[in-house]
Amino acid sequence: MAVVASAGTVNTGSIDPLAEIAAIARVHNLWMHIDGAYGALAAIAVPEKFEGLAQADSLSLDPHKWLYQPLDCGCLLYRDAEIARRTFSYTGSYAKQLSSDPIEGFAFFEESMELSRRFRALKLWLSLRYHGLQAFRAAIQQDLDHAQRLVNAIKDARVLEIAAPVELSAVCFRHMVNDSATEEARNLFNLALLKRIVSRGNVYPSNTELQERCCLRVCIVNHRTMDTDIDAVVPEVLDAASQILSEQDSK
Ligand SMILES: Cc1ncc(COP(=O)(O)O)c(C=O)c1O
Known part of the structure; x- marks a missing residue:
């Protein structure tokens, strides 16, 4: 269990x-x-x-x-890696041939469900060694700050609503359409809005559904993201929304 x-x-x-x-x-x-x-x-x-x-x-x-x-x-980190080795590795024939003692017979290449595989850890080890942990710490902090910057911009645009508390760098929000819109109308509008934003090709939010509310989701996990990228999101959302609303009015 x-x-x-x-x-x-x-x-x-x-x-x-x-x-x-x-x-x-x-x-x-x-x-x-x-x-x-x-x-x-x-x-x-x-x-x-x-x-x-x-x-x-x-x-x-x-x-x-x-x-x-x-x-x-x-990555999968274990407090006690031997438990995982015993569970997953020692059924392998190579390990058994190496030694009758399961621990001594441990074979590095059997420590995964895959057998042939690339040296995935190398890039991680190299970049940590090259840049140092502090560079990663600063970049993650910048992503967190960018998420809060986006939260503030969303709050300033009164027609948008933050859909869930923002603890890390994922920001979920939606367009409210107007005060009297039904939840169903809002959901349909936000789905159409997402498609429109993506087709305009300037910013690329993803989607999510929270308690039956269709939302836009922006997740910031790129060390190259700049303030100007964040500042582009809300104007783009509002502009795409106005476009859809004016098309609906003219029908
Ligand atoms: C919280 C969480 N767990 C698990 C996964 C699955 O990760 P992977 O695709 O690397 O197996 C994801 C991927 O989106 C995730 O965000």
Whole structure:
């Protein structure tokens, strides 16, 4: 049995109460895994948001998401790696041939479900060595600041609504159309709006659905993002929305 907690969900970046979940897992002798694929790398910059992260038995991280690596570079960290080795590796015939002792017989190339594979860790190791952790910390902090900059711009545009609290760098929002629009009309409008924004080719939000509300989602995980990129989002959304509304009026 395992408990899986999220340290940054895909849609909104919300973080589970990791310390509380870890305490419950410990009492019941449960394995605790934390899915930190998107969010947990932000602990480098804002550890206070991830209290309890260090208590995980295993933690998944995607350095190709928020550590600026090219696809693909998924990591799985174990508190006790031998448990994983025993679970996954020692059925392999090579390991058994190397030694009758499972630990000594451990073969590096069997430590994964894949057999032939690239040396994915090299790019991560090299860029950490070359740039230093501080460069990554600063870039993640800049992404977090950019998300807050976008939140402020969305709040300033009264016809837009923030759809979920912004804990990390994922910002979900929607266009309200007008005060009397039904939720269904808003959903249809935001779907059309997303398609229009993407077809205009200036900014590329993604979509998400939160409590039956269709939303636009901007997730900032690029160290090259600039203030001007962030500042382009809201005017582009408003302009695309005006375009759709005026087309609807003229029908
Ligand atoms: C929170 C979270 N977990 C897991 C995954 C899956 O990651 P991968 O595609 O690298 O296997 C994602 C990818 O979007 C994610 O954001």
